[in-house]
Amino acid sequence: MIEIKGLTKKYGSFYALNDINLTLQEGTVFGFVGANGAGKSTTFSILATLLQPTSGDAFVNGKSVRTDPSDVRKQIGYMPDFFGVYDQLKANEYLDFYGASYGISEVERKVLIPQLLELVNLSHKRYEYVDLLSRGMKQRLCLARSLIHDPKVLILDEPASGLDPRARVEMRDILKQLKGMGKTILISSHILPELAEMCDEIGVIDGGRLIAHGSVTDIQAQLAGERHITVKAKGLLENVATFFEEDPFVSSVELHTEKNSVTFNYRGTEDDQINLLKKAMDHSIKIISFSETETDLEDVFMEITKGAK
Amino acid sequence: MKQVFSNPVLVKEIKLRFRSPKSFIGILFYLIAMCIFVFGFILLTTQFSGTGYFRPEESFFMFTMLTYIQLGLILFITPGLTAGAISSEREKQTLNILLTTAQTSFQIIFGKLTSSIAFLLLLLIAGLPIYSMVFLFGGVSPGQLGIIFLYFFLTMLAIGSIGIMYSTIIRKTIVSMIATYGTMIFLSAVTGFIYLVITGMNTMVSGSLSSSPVGHFFASINPVVLVLTLVSPGSDTFITDTTKVDFPIWAGYAIFYICITALAIFISVKKLRVNMKRTK
Numbered sequence: 001m002i003e004i005k006g007l008t009k010k011y012g013s014f015y016a017l018n019d020i021n022l023t024l025q026e027g028t029v030f031g032f033v034g035a036n037g038a039g040k041s042t043t044f045s046i047l048a049t050l051l052q053p054t055s056g057d058a059f060v061n062g063k064s065v066r067t068d069p070s071d072v073r074k075q076i077g078y079m080p081d082f083f084g085v086y087d088q089l090k091a092n093e094y095l096d097f098y099g100a101s102y103g104i105s106e107v108e109r110k111v112l113i114p115q116l117l118e119l120v121n122l123s124h125k126r127y128e129y130v131d132l133l134s135r136g137m138k139q140r141l142c143l144a145r146s147l148i149h150d151p152k153v154l155i156l157d158e159p160a161s162g163l164d165p166r167a168r169v170e171m172r173d174i175l176k177q178l179k180g181m182g183k184t185i186l187i188s189s190h191i192l193p194e195l196a197e198m199c200d201e202i203g204v205i206d207g208g209r210l211i212a213h214g215s216v217t218d219i220q221a222q223l224a225g226e227r228h229i230t231v232k233a234k235g236l237l238e239n240v241a242t243f244f245e246e247d248p249f250v251s252s253v254e255l256h257t258e259k260n261s262v263t264f265n266y267r268g269t270e271d272d273q274i275n276l277l278k279k280a281m282d283h284s285i286k287i288i289s290f291s292e293t294e295t296d297l298e299d300v301f302m303e304i305t306k307g308a309k
Numbered sequence: 310m311k312q313v314f315s316n317p318v319l320v321k322e323i324k325l326r327f328r329s330p331k332s333f334i335g336i337l338f339y340l341i342a343m344c345i346f347v348f349g350f351i352l353l354t355t356q357f358s359g360t361g362y363f364r365p366e367e368s369f370f371m372f373t374m375l376t377y378i379q380l381g382l383i384l385f386i387t388p389g390l391t392a393g394a395i396s397s398e399r400e401k402q403t404l405n406i407l408l409t410t411a412q413t414s415f416q417i418i419f420g421k422l423t424s425s426i427a428f429l430l431l432l433l434i435a436g437l438p439i440y441s442m443v444f445l446f447g448g449v450s451p452g453q454l455g456i457i458f459l460y461f462f463l464t465m466l467a468i469g470s471i472g473i474m475y476s477t478i479i480r481k482t483i484v485s486m487i488a489t490y491g492t493m494i495f496l497s498a499v500t501g502f503i504y505l506v507i508t509g510m511n512t513m514v515s516g517s518l519s520s521s522p523v524g525h526f527f528a529s530i531n532p533v534v535l536v537l538t539l540v541s542p543g544s545d546t547f548i549t550d551t552t553k554v555d556f557p558i559w560a561g562y563a564i565f566y567i568c569i570t571a572l573a574i575f576i577s578v579k580k581l582r583v584n585m586k587r588t589k
Contacts, residue, residue, distance in 0.1 A: 048409050052583045069585045070411070078409045084402035086321070088328040093321075100317035101410035142406075149411070 001026050002047070002153065002184065006056035009042050009208075016042045018208040019056070024186070024201065026152070029179050031195035032188040033301055034205035040188040041081055043205070044157045047186070048078040060153055074102070077146030079139075081158040081188075085130040091117065091141055092126045095148055102149035116144040120174055136167030143174060154178065156187045160194065172198065204301060227273070228293040232261045234286035243283060247276055263293070317412065318420025319427075326428060336435055339382070343439045346378065347371065351442075368446035373540045375440055376457055380536050383429065383465050384497055388489035390425040391472025393482040395581065400482060414581040418574060422466075422473050429465050433458065457539055460562070464532050467566040468493055470573035477577040497532050504528040508551045525554035529561030 002024040009017040017039045024030050032040045045051035047058050049069040057064050063071040085094065092113050099109040117123045120140040125133060133141065139159060146154060159175070160168045172194055178185060179198065189195050195202060196216045204212040204219070212219050233240045237255050241262050245253050249268030256263065266273060277290050326332050350371050395418075398404040407417065443449045472489040479485040507524035528534050528548050538545040538558045549555050 048405075049585055050405055050408060050583065052585050066585045069582075070413075073409055074411050076409070078406070080402075080405050082402055083406055086325060086401075086403060088325050089321070093324070097317055097321045098406075098410060100315070100320070101407070101412045103411055145406070 001059075001061060002030075002186070003059040004043070004047075004056070005058070007043065007046060007053050007058055008055045009039075009046065009051065010054040015208045017046075017053070020205075020208075020210050022203060022210060022213060024184060026184055027182045028201055029175075029185045029187065029199045031199035031202040032186060032205060033195060033202055034188070038205045039208040040205055041157055042208075044078070044080075044155050044186065044188065047072075047155055048076060048080075049073055074149065075152050077149070077151035077154045079142050079146045079154070079156045079159055081161060083142055085133075085138060085141075087129070087131045089130050090127050091122060091130055091133070094130045094141065095145060098145045099148045104149065112148065116147060119147070119177065120144045121170065134167075136163050136170065139163060139167070139171060140174065143171070147178075152184060154183050154185045154187075156185065158188055160189055168194070227266045228263065229266050229273075229290070230261055230263045230293050231280075231290050232259070232288040234260070234288060237262060240285055243280060243285060244276075247279075249276070260288075316416055316420040316423070318407075318417055319424050320420075322420060322424030323427065326424065332428065336432060339432055340435060340439065343375070343378070343436050347375070347439050347442055350374070365446060368443050369449055369540075372443040372449045372454075375443070376536055376540055377533075379433065379436070379440075379461060380464070380532060382432065383461055384468065384493050384532065386432070387425070387429060387465055387468040388472050388486065388493055390428060391422065391469045392476050392486040392489040394421040394425065394473050395476040395577075396479060396482040396485050397476075399480060408582055414578045415574075418473060418477070418577045418581060422469050422574070425472075426462075426465055426469050429469075430462070433461065453539070457536070460535060460539065460559070463563060463566050463570075467570045467573075468496075470570045470577070474573040474577045474580075477580050496530060500527040500531040501533060504531065504534070520553040522552070522554050525552035525556065526561065528552065529556075529558050530565045532562075534558060535562045 002022070004020050004022040007017055007020040008015065020039075020043060032043070034040045042051065046053050046065060047060065049065050049072055053066070057066050059065070060072045060075050063075065065072050086097075089097070095113045095116060096109055099112065100106075104112065114123065114126070117126055120143055122137060122140055122144070125137060130138065130141065143156070143159065146156075156175075160171050163171060175185065175187070175198060187195070187199070199216060201214060202212075202216055202219055203210050231240065231244070237257055237260065241253050241255050244250050244262060244264055247268075249266055249272055251265045251267070253262060253264040266276070268276070277287075280287060280290075354367050395404065398407060440454070444451070468489070471492050472485070475485040475488045475492075476482070479488060504524050504527040507521055507527065511519055511521050511524065525548065534544075534548070535558055538548070545558050548558060
């Protein structure tokens with residue numbers, strides 16, 4: 001379990017993090033969303049015991065990053081957004097070095113390393129020099145490295161950044177496998193639909209403040225507030241638009257003559273929505289379709305961060 | 310001891326160092342230079358002096374010259390090997406990952422230091438067969454050679470620790486290099502100059518030599534002076550006479566460099582990771 005209490009990081013008078021509070025249960029996949037410089041990497045660096053917070057504390061399975069940093073290090077697997085590799089070291093030696101750094105015996109490492117390379121689809125690159133691998137392969141190798149000591153918590157800072165679509169899909173598949181293994185995963189990404197697909201919870205950070213936290217659907221509902229309805233109809237669209245405008249729960253009605261549709265925002269309940277549809281049918285409006293448009297995470301993110309600013 | 314040699318950083322550094330052809334080329338050129346000096350000296354002495362043989366005094370002179378060459382090697386190579394040990398990891402963006410492993414700060418610093426020292430020791434050991442040529446002609450005892458190598462080791466350890474310390478506290482390798490070479494020049498040249506100035510001023514002010522512990526201290530911490538006192542013990546008496554302090558140079562040198570090594574390693578270990586407990 002991860003618990004962050006009043007975490008603040010100041011550089012002079014600038015707040016990189018401002019009173020972050022967050023609790024994540026074991027096995028949760030948490031997506032951290034935010035613009036560049038919002039405070040995602042700062043939070044992850046503090047959790048990885050690489051950066052000292054100005055105030056507040058963070059706990060990983062009950063161990064404080066302030067008072068028990070060495071215990072925290074044993075429980076986390078950290079993958080930074082930017083990282084380098086050692087020249088002249090082969091992929092299996094790279095993992096062997098980090099395995100030894102976690103005190104794993106040579107016998108165990110010999111068993112573990114082929115399994116990890118298999119997990120990240122790099123078995124065929126076992127004897128290749130690390131600096132000669134492609135960016136996507138290095139990212140996957142770094143992920144394998146972060147798993148070498150079987151940590152309960154994975155902190156992945158932009159693991160898919162700079163990857164081509166294929167490498168991104170491969171990375172996503174591996175993360176899904178890890179989710180299946182019951183790991184608690186904290187992941188930051190700019191690719192929001194990917195986070196929505198993978199994460200149990202998301203947190204939106206802006207200007208060092210956690211401005212929203214919850215499940216993806218909760219966040220969407222909490223922030224969208226209104227549903228976006230599209231009605232496709234036959235006949236005079238102006239009349240259709242006027243009909244819906246008269247409803248007290250309807251706002252922002254727009255005509256799309258080229259698509260024969262009318263769109264509007266609806267803030268009534270689901271029952272109200274059913275009644276609205278019935279009323280429209282009773283008024284002899286020839287409805288072809290009446291549908292709710294899904295708001296994607298990107299729209300939500302733009303909406304939230306716009307409000308925060 | 311097993312734990313020392315299973316230090317992951319030490320093992321990795323040695324592996325990487327010997328995968329690079331630079332290390333082998335370095336050793337090759339060092340040995341070539343040593344051979345040119347030794348065999349050139351013997352050739353010049355035997356062929357052109359007209360005697361046709363090599364006397365123990367000449368062997369001793371060759372030994373002294375070789376010792377100074379080795380000292381120069383240690384003083385100039387050690388900063389280059391250690392001053393980038395941590396800062397280059399930082400520049401290559403590998404340090405953060407290393408710091409999140411279960412290794413203690415001491416293990417990381419120790420691994421970095423010992424890998425650099427091990428390479429220097431290899432250089433010295435590789436040169437030993439050439440160095441040992443002096444035994445063929447007499448004039449030098451194996452014990453004397455042993456003591457000199459012991460002091461070489463201490464000097465390497467101290468300068469190496471200083472290099473690692475600068476590399477830990479300074480972000481950029483180039484600045485860390487400059488700071489380490491600056492410290493090395495201070496210890497090997499400036500201290501000797503300060504000793505000369507202090508004893509000279511002492512004589513001028515009082516008209517005769519008076520007690521000068523500060524002068525003795527600066528002479529004691531100078532590696533060039535130390536080697537001089539080791540190869541020709543009479544020079545120790547000269548320093549005692551000029552400073553009126555009867556304390557062996559070798560002892561002062563050993564105490565100072567052991568303290569410097571311990572202090573530099575302590576600072577490096579403390580500064581490698583951020584202090585998470587500190588509150589502002």
